[in-house]
Amino acid sequence: METIIVRPIGLIHSCFTEKFGIPRQSGMVKSATATLELLPPFNREEMVRGLDFFSHIWVHFLFHRTVEEGWRPTVRPPWLGGKKRVGIFATRSPHRPNHMGMSAVKLVDIRREKKRYLLELSGVDFLDQTPVLDIKPYVPFSDSIAGATSGYTKIDQPRIKLKFSEQALQFCTSYEQETGRKIQLLIEEMIRQDPRPASQKGKKSRFGMLLWDVNIRWQVMGLQFEVLECRRIQ
Known part of the structure; x- marks a missing residue:
């Protein structure tokens, strides 16, 4: 199998209009908001029926601004101070072979505006105009894994x-x-x-x-x- 064609199901309208300043992970900046607009033919009521029962969702998306830059086998993640290289599959860098990302975000609201279906999100880390490939509900009992380790990543909150x-x-x-x-x-x-x-x-x-x-x-x-x-x- 050489190629797979995927079609965006939605488009992100985000508070982040440039890459600098975007949180390194979703959920780190609670007040960061975005609207996910479903695109035709996926902008239908039955496509999101039942989704409002969930507080959070997984959003699978394309790092569209890095596609032309290509992918890299190793990168310097910020968690390691940008000094040490690790394999791309050991990071969440956007410079991936297929440039795909995924984020768990809070689902604030689902609303209809004329013929558009809009998902209001918070705690996001999306660049404006990001193409969305899929949406899935976040299920705590299976998605949150007790005892999971986080490798070299750490939360080192500076006292600013x-x-x-x-x-x-x-x-x-x-x-x-x-x-x-x-x-x-x-x-x-x-x-x-x-x-x-x-x-x-x-x-x-x-x-x-x-x-x-x-x-x-x-x-x-x-x-x-x-x-x-x-x-x-x-």
Whole structure:
């Protein structure tokens, strides 16, 4: 068997409009949200009937922005500080032979908007416009394995001190009132995860990232992080 043709069943509309800053795993940033739009001919009521009984779902998707970059037999995972190489199948890197990913996310709501069926999700790690290949319910008694080990991965939460400039605070308040999007909480959760690549730590002090249509500028001084400015992009 040389090739298999798959067809996307949905498309992700995410708060993450660029790769920088996306959480390394789903569930790490609870306030990160996305809408999964089912595409024809899969946008039918019977396709999601019964799914609302589940609190979480598995989303299988394509790392569409890395397809043209090809795949790599080994990578340097961030869990190891970006210094040691391990086999691609021992990581969750997007540079895989078939560029497929899977994430367990919270299913907030299922709604119909005219002829569209939309799944509202939270705790996501999807780039905007990500093609979705499949959806399955998350089943705790079988999907959560007691005694499972996590290899070289670890949760090493740095004790980051974070503050917002007056301009950033005022912008977040105004933006939330206008859009209903909780952007300040999202920024806080993301930066407390320290999204900087291992290669840039200690070398660069100022960073920028995009959330929805907002450009955020922030700086690092030791363990003191400060959001300097938030501006809406035109």
